[in-house]
Amino acid sequence: MYKVRQIRDITILSMFLTANILAGGKNLAPAPSPVIPVPVEIDPIPIYIGLGAVATFINRDPCPCNPDGDDLEDTRYGMVARIGWDFNQYVGIEARALKTFGDDAFSETKHYGLYLKPQYHFADQTNVYGLLGYGRTEVDYTNGVLSSHNTSNGFSYGVGFEYDLSSDESEGDYHRAFDGQGDQEKGWGLWIDFQHLLSNDGPMHTDNNIVTAGVTYDF
Numbered sequence: 124m125y126k127v128r129q130i131r132d133i134t135i136l137s138m139f140l141t142a143n144i145l146a147g148g149k150n151l152a153p154a155p156s157p158v159i160p161v162p163v164e165i166d167p168i169p170i171y172i173g174l175g176a177v178a179t180f181i182n183r184d185p186c187p188c189n190p191d192g193d194d195l196e197d198t199r200y201g202m203v204a205r206i207g208w209d210f211n212q213y214v215g216i217e218a219r220a221l222k223t224f225g226d227d228a229f230s231e232t233k234h235y236g237l238y239l240k241p242q243y244h245f246a247d248q249t250n251v252y253g254l255l256g257y258g259r260t261e262v263d264y265t266n267g268v269l270s271s272h273n274t275s276n277g278f279s280y281g282v283g284f285e286y287d288l289s290s291d292e293s294e295g296d297y298h299r300a301f302d303g304q305g306d307q308e309k310g311w312g313l314w315i316d317f318q319h320l321l322s323n324d325g326p327m328h329t330d331n332n333i334v335t336a337g338v339t340y341d342f
Contacts, residue, residue, distance in 0.1 A: 168342040169208055169209040169210070169342075170206070170207070170208055170341075170342045171206070171207050171209070171312075171339050171340060171341040171342065172204075172205070172206050172207075172339065172340055173203075173204065173205040173206070173207075173314060173337050173338065173339035173340070174202070174203075174204050174205075174337050174338060175202070175203050175314070175335055175336050175337015175338060176200065176201070176202065176203070176335070176336060176337060177200065177201050177202065177203040177221045177223065177333050177334070177335045178198060178199070178200050178333065178334050178335075179197075179198065179199045179200075179201070179223050179230075179232045179320075179331060179332070179333045180196075180197075180198055180331070180332045180333070180334075181195075181196065181197045181198075181199070181230050181232070181262065181329065181330070181331050182195070182196050182329070182330045182331075183195040183196075183230075183264075183328070183329045183330075197230045199223035199224075199225055199230060199231065199232060200223060200224070200225075201221060201222050201223030201224050201232070202221065202222060202224075203219060203220070203221035203335045203337065204219065204220055204221070205217055205218065205219040205220075205339075206218055206219075207240060209242075212242075212243075212244065213241065213242060213243065214239070214240065214241055214242070215239075215240040215242060215252075216237070216238070216239060216240060217237075217238045217240045217254065218235075218236070218237050218238070219234075219235075219236055219238070220234065220235045220236075221233070221234050221333070221335070222234075230262055230263065230264050230265075231262070231263045232260065232261070232262050232320070232331060232333075233260070233261045234258055234259065234260045234261070234320050234333075235258060235259050236256055236257060236258025236259070236279050237256050237257060237258075238254040238255060238256030238257075238258075238279070238281075239254075239255045239256055240252050240253065240254060240255075241253045241255070247287075248286060248287040249284070249285070249286055249287070250284070250285040250286075250287075251282075251283070251284055251285075252282070252283050252284075252285065252316075253280070253281065253282050253283075254279070254280055254281035254282070254283070254316070254318060255278075255280050256278075256279060256280075257276070257277065257278065257279065258276070258277070258279040258320060259274070259275075259276045260274070260275050260276075260279075260320045260321040260331060261273070261274045262274075262321065262329060262331060273321075273329055275321045275322075275329075279318065279319060279320055280318070280319055281316050281317055281318030281319065282316060282317055283314055283315060283316025283317070283335075284314065284315055284316065285312055285313065285314045285339070286312060286313045286314075287310070287312045288310065288311045288312050288313065289309060289310020289311055289312070289341075309341050309342065310340070310341060311338060311339070311340055312338070312339045312340070312341065313336075313337070313338060313339070314335075314336065314337060314338075314339055315334070315335070315336040316334070316335055316336075317332070317333070317334055318332070318333050318334075318335065319331075319332050320332065320333060
C-alpha cells in the first residue's frame, strides 16, 4: 500500500512539473537570432545637367586702319547650359552651350563645345575639375555702322570648382565606389569655372575668355 501511494505521489509530482514547464516553456526556448537588414544598393545614373549665367570678356586688336589705336574690349552676360557623364571618380565628359545677350553695342558670343573633364574630389562635398576639348565660338561685332562676324573652331580649355548641396541620408550602398563623393551624389549642386574660348590669328586677333556659374543636378 505504501509503495502504491509513493508511485502515485511521484506521478502527481511529475505531472505538476510537466504542466509548469509547458506553461512556461516560452521562457525556456532559445532566443531568436537577430535579423540583419541587407543594405539597399544605390545605382544612380551618372548624368548631370546644369544651367547658369556667363560673363564673356573679349579683347580684340584695333582695326588695321588704325594700328596705333587701343584694343577693343567688351564684357557681355548671358546664359550657359551643360550636360555631363561621369565615367569614374577621375574622368568625365561634358557638353556645353552658351549665348550672350545685349543691345549689340559691340559684341555678342555664341559657343558650343565638347570636353574631357578630368576631376578630383578632395572632400565629401567639393570637386575640382578641368575642361579640355574642342569648341566652336562665334563673335558678332557691330559699332552702329559696320559689323563683322568672327568664327573659330579649335581647342578650348578651362578649370572649375563644384560644391554638393545634397545630403545623403540613405542607408544603402552605392553601386560605384565614387558615388556620394564630391559633386557626384544625387541631388543639387553649384559650380563656377573659368574657360578660354577663342584666340584666333590674323589682323582681327581676338581673345575671348568667360566665367560661368550656376546650379547643377546629378541624377
